[in-house]
Amino acid sequence: MSGVVRTLSRCLLPAEATRERSDSKERSRDRDAHQQERDARRRSREIDSRLSQERRSIRRLVRILLLGAGESGKSTFLKQMRIIHGKEFNQKALLEFRDTIFENIIKGMRVLVDAREKLGIPWQNTENEKHGMFVMAFENKAGLTVxxxxxxxxxxxxxxxxxxxxxxxxxxRRNEFQLGESVKYFLDNLDRIGELNYLPSRQDILLARKATKGIVEHDFVIKKIPFKMVDVGGQRSQRQKWFQCFDGITSILFMVSSSEYDQVLMEDRRTNRLVESMNIFETIVNNKLFSNVSIILFLNKMDLLVQKVKEVSIKKHFADFQGDPHKLEDVQAYLVQCFNKKRRNRSKPLFHHFTTAIDTENIRFVFLAVKNTILQKNLEDIML
Ligand SMILES: Nc1nc2c(ncn2[C@@H]2O[C@H](COP(=O)(O)OP(=O)(O)OP(=O)(O)O)[C@@H](O)[C@H]2O)c(=O)[nH]1
Ligand SMILES: [Mg+2]
Known part of the structure; x- marks a missing residue:
């Protein structure tokens, strides 16, 4: 109330004073009503702005789905995303990786001991028969850590x-049976891993092998843009779960283990692994659901391919291969061509990269390029 009104009301007669009091009550009610209306309008504006912010962020959220056969390197790529984008592993995770590595080594050696026997290869040192039996007798109670x-x-x-x-x-002769590629690395590092206070290094973590069961999501914020990366299991039994994550995908990174052209599937021990990979790619790349999704092919395990090309001719397993089977570039070109041929619509070029998922610098570099491709696409979608 202003000072003038206050002075005036003090000078007024009683009847006038009563009228003035009721007028003043009315004014105050009006003011309250106005205030409430202003508050309501402010709240509504706030809600509108929050809603539109959320709508924008949902549209901006970049959802990347990692697909590919078992052991192609999807989870390894995700580990690299964690390393590169600062979501490192805590003590609990390190202990879990340690457990996985112990299991990888013991189970890997059991596979080798069993294979030596089945392939009829003699021991160099017959004393090792006992060692072999000791390792074969290793029994890990389900769920217990080693x-x-x-x-x-x-x-x-x-x-x-x-x-x-x-x-x-x-x-x-490991292509004749099923042995994880990391087993050699861990056995070569046995002295270090065998120390009582051993904790896995970054490289150990990247090579540790545990098949994914179910769907695993990881959120990252990269340059203020929210990314959600979805990792799924690639083995046959896991693939029926894939369709559950097909909604709202911005991009699919399709991983291929390029070095597996002389290996057969773990699941049926018959189908060539590269053929399986091409077949899965064919169903994904031609799926109408993904007609507007950028699909990027990762020809992974380049470090292993470089070695394999020197030792094993791809022509023995893929008769239509043309070129020099011991020349990396020829084999790479052939692989790209095989995957490209699976696309019914080839009006746009096939985005592809040759990767080594266990090499952080390689993935940092490749992801930079991939991110730009994906964001460009995402931006175009938002502008629509
Ligand atoms: N040498 C080498 N090993 C790799 C590479 N990428 C992945 N690996 C190894 O290959 C194995 C399988 O990799 P994962 O990332 O578990 O494969 P995945 O695609 O997630 O497999 P699923 O979960 O069964 O679908 C692991 O031991 C990795 O360390 C690579 O580029 N080079
Ligand atoms: Mg996995």
Whole structure:
């Protein structure tokens, strides 16, 4: 109330004063009503702006789906995203990786011991028969972690076996059975991993192998843009779950293990792994659901392909290959061509990269290019 009104009301007669009081009440009610209306309008503006912000961020959210056969490197790529975008692994995660690595080593050696026997390869040192039996008897109760002290028990036997030419010969014939590619790396690093206070290094984490079951999502904010990366299991039994994550996808990164042209599937031990990979790609790339989704092919495991090309001719497994089977560029070109041929609509070029998912610098570089392709596409969609 202004000072003038206050002075005036003090000078007024009683009847006038009563009228003035009721007028003043009315004015105050009006003011309250106005205030309430202003508040309501402000709240509504706030809600509108929050809604439109959310709508914008949902449209801006970049959803990347990682697809590909089992062991193609999807989860490894995600580990790199965590490393590159600062979501490192805590102590609990490190202990889980340690457990996975202990299992990778023991199970890997069991596969080698069993394969040596089945392939009829003699021991170099017959003493290793005992070591082999000791490792074969390893039994891990489901869900229990392998303690470093337990693992240490196995280290001398594992070391002796890994030095036996019989086991090494079986390893050389690993395309005839199922052995994870990381087993060699871990056995070569056995002394370090066998220390009681061992904790996995970044490289160890990247090579640790655990098949994905179900759907795993990771959120990252990269240069203020929210990214959601969805990792799925690639083995046959896992693929029926894929369709659950097909909604609202911005981009699909399709991973291929390029070095597997001389290997067969773990699931049926018959189908060529590269053929399986091409077939999965065919169903994804020609799916109408993804007609507006950028699909980027990652020809992964380049480090292993470089080695494989020197040793194994792709022509033996893919008779239509033309060129020099021991020349990396020829094999790379052939692989791109095989995947490209699976696309019914080839009006746009096939985006592809040759990658090594265990190499952080390589993935940092490749992801920079991929991100630009994806964001460009996302921007175009928002502008529509
Ligand atoms: N040498 C090498 N190993 C790789 C590369 N990419 C992945 N690996 C290894 O290959 C194995 C399988 O990789 P994952 O990332 O688990 O494969 P995935 O596609 O997630 O497999 P699923 O979960 O079964 O679908 C792991 O031991 C990785 O360390 C690579 O470029 N080079
Ligand atoms: Mg996985």
């Amino acid at each position: 303690e470093p002290s337990t693992f240490q028990h196995y280290v001398p036997a594992l070391r002796a076996l890994w030095q036996d030419s019989g086991i090494l010969e079986a390893y050389g």
